[in-house]
Amino acid sequence: MINFLLKIKLLRKCKTFPTSNGMTYVELIVVLSIFAVMSSIVMFNYSGFQAKIDIKNLASDIALKVVQAQKSSLSGFLPPATEQYSRSNVDTWKPSYGVYFDITSDSNKRSFVYFVDLDYTTPPQNGFFDGSGSGCTFECIEQITMTRGDYISSLEVFYQDNFVPEGLNDLTISFSRPNSGAVIKSSTVFSGIISYVQITISTPNSTTAKIKLYPSGRIQVN
Numbered sequence: 001m002i003n004f005l006l007k008i009k010l011l012r013k014c015k016t017f018p019t020s021n022g023m024t025y026v027e028l029i030v031v032l033s034i035f036a037v038m039s040s041i042v043m044f045n046y047s048g049f050q051a052k053i054d055i056k057n058l059a060s061d062i063a064l065k066v067v068q069a070q071k072s073s074l075s076g077f078l079p080p081a082t083e084q085y086s087r088s089n090v091d092t093w094k095p096s097y098g099v100y101f102d103i104t105s106d107s108n109k110r111s112f113v114y115f116v117d118l119d120y121t122t123p124p125q126n127g128f129f130d131g132s133g134s135g136c137t138f139e140c141i142e143q144i145t146m147t148r149g150d151y152i153s154s155l156e157v158f159y160q161d162n163f164v165p166e167g168l169n170d171l172t173i174s175f176s177r178p179n180s181g182a183v184i185k186s187s188t189v190f191s192g193i194i195s196y197v198q199i200t201i202s203t204p205n206s207t208t209a210k211i212k213l214y215p216s217g218r219i220q221v222n
Contacts, residue, residue, distance in 0.1 A: 059209035098174025100129035159192035
């Protein structure tokens with residue numbers, strides 16, 4: 001009984017603390033507003049980050065097509081027989097392969113061509129893509145179309161003695177066996193020794209990636 005009374009006295013001496021009744025409407029609105037702002041910032045940054053990843057992946061895919069052209073040329077890979085070329089009369093012929101870019105129109109900016117040089121009657125091959133009509137015909141093996149509104153925004157050549165680039169309307173990069181170096185050509189006459197050519201890929205929101213190709217055959221994606 002004495003212990004019970006002592007416990008009651010101790011409880012009376014203890015300080016009482018106010019209990020929480022939860023959040024008020026004002027506090028809830030403030031918290032939700034902060035959460036909404038933070039979510040918007042995160043989503044905006046994620047969208048920009050994803051755009052950079054996507055354009056880099058596209059640039060890497062284009063670079064891989066150039067590498068594929070180099071490997072096909074060095075290996076002497078023969079394309080399927082067509083109306084323009086028959087394997088029976090070109091036993092010693094080893095074709096050149098390449099990639100062709102053209103930015104003279106909006107539609108051309110959104111695609112590029114992987115091709116085989118079929119000018120075997122006058123070796124070595126001329127190093128140019130000889131298209132025929134519309135679509136992927138004659139020397140065209142594959143026409144790759146870019147999606148999501150991505151496009152080739154510029155083609156440029158950089159010379160060894162000049163840091164100012166020169167713009168190009170078209171660009172052909174090809175490879176001829178047994179040389180692993182790139183044959184770089186354009187309808188524009190080059191005015192110096194080429195240091196490298198640069199292909200710039202852009203998204204609709206102006207995110208860009210650059211592909212640099214050197215005459216040695218080295219390729220770099222930035």
